Amino acid sequence: MDTVLCEAIRLSGCQLVERLLPRMVAVPQDEAAISNLIQVAAEKRKRICSTGTGSSFAANYQPPDDMIFLLMVGMNQLLEIRPMDAIVVVEAGLLTTNLAQQMAGSDLDFPAVLADYPGTIAGAVLGPDHGGLRHAEIRRRLLGLELIDSEGRALRFGSSAIKNVAGFDYWSFIIGSAGRFGVVTRLTLNIEKMLPLTDIPNLKTAQNSDPNPVQWIYANLCKDIDPHGIFAR
Numbered sequence: 001m002d003t004v005l006c007e008a009i010r011l012s013g014c015q016l017v018e019r020l021l022p023r024m025v026a027v028p029q030d031e032a033a034i035s036n037l038i039q040v041a042a043e044k045r046k047r048i049c050s051t052g053t054g055s056s057f058a059a060n061y062q063p064p065d066d067m068i069f070l071l072m073v074g075m076n077q078l079l080e081i082r083p084m085d086a087i088v089v090v091e092a093g094l095l096t097t098n099l100a101q102q103m104a105g106s107d108l109d110f111p112a113v114l115a116d117y118p119g120t121i122a123g124a125v126l127g128p129d130h131g132g133l134r135h136a137e138i139r140r141r142l143l144g145l146e147l148i149d150s151e152g153r154a155l156r157f158g159s160s161a162i163k164n165v166a167g168f169d170y171w172s173f174i175i176g177s178a179g180r181f182g183v184v185t186r187l188t189l190n191i192e193k194m195l196p197l198t199d200i201p202n203l204k205t206a207q208n209s210d211p212n213p214v215q216w217i218y219a220n221l222c223k224d225i226d227p228h229g230i231f232a233r
Contacts, residue, residue: 005044009068012036017071024068025054028075034183035152041068041230042150048231050179052093052120056127070183072122078102079186086192087143092122092184109193111137122184125175135175141190142172147182150230158188181225 005024009016013033014026024046028034041048049063050070063069072093080089086108090099100115113134117124125142129135144158157174174181 002044005040005046008040008044009037012040014070015074023063025071026068027071027073030075031146031148031154031185034070034148034185035154037068037070038148038150038152038183038230042228047229048183050122050126050183050231052123052127053095055119056123072120072183075185076120081108083108086190087188088191089186089188090121091186093120095119096121096124103191107193108191110191113137121187121189125187126177126179126184128178129176138175139172140194142175142187143190144188145174145184146186147174147184149182150226150228154185155182155225180231182231 006016006021009024009026012026013030014028014037017025017027026037028037038048040046046066046068047064048068048070050072051057052072054069054071072091073095074093075091076093076095076098077091078088078094078099079091080087081103082088083106088099088103088108096114096117096119099121100110103110114121114124114137117134119127124134125138125145142158144156146154146156149155174184
């Protein structure tokens with residue numbers, strides 16, 4: 001075990017999960033700790049895999065030697081809820097079940113396809129969705145997000161004002177990207193009551209569109225946001 005690396009992770013402001021050694025698992029408490037850890041990863045030629053609770057990994061999963069896992073469960077606050085605007089701002093590590101509980105009994109809507117996801121809100125956005133319904137719901141509700149890029153910079157995408165979310169919302173390509181563009185720290189969601197997805201015409205056609213343009217956009221976003229290839233793919 002690289003004791004120098006372990007000490008560098010601790011000094012970054014992240015908690016190192018000792019019981020998971022020799023796997024390098026760190027838990028940040030704020031954006032500054034994430035930014036510091038990214039700088040450490042760049043200096044030590046390590047890659048970062050950001051994850052929610054880590055429950056998606058198989059028990060026999062063997063990580064690459066150059067991987068640092070970043071558990072986001074320490075950043076789990078509901079930062080703001082604006083009932084009149086039907087907007088909620090949350091930290092990435094907030095469990096979807098906890099968010100659903102905090103919204104229970106209100107006139108706001110947190111769809112079951114999101115509330116039933118067994119992980120964090122960032123995991124619901126970034127993780128795989130073989131059925132497609134969860135990502136489809138996220139795409140029409142995601143107003144903006146913040147992430148830390150491979151230079152350790154905090155980037156903000158989108159807006160909490162729905163009228164400002166116009167044109168090409170390229171941050172929506174982060175949905176399902178498994179953290180390849182950076183470490184998502186907070187998300188802004190529209191939680192008004194909407195027409196059920198099953199009632200939206202041509203949804204299946206839109207989901208099955210030609211993937212080539214999407215791959216092209218992914219490649220260019222990776223080149224601009226993660227030019228050093230720090231984030232695991």
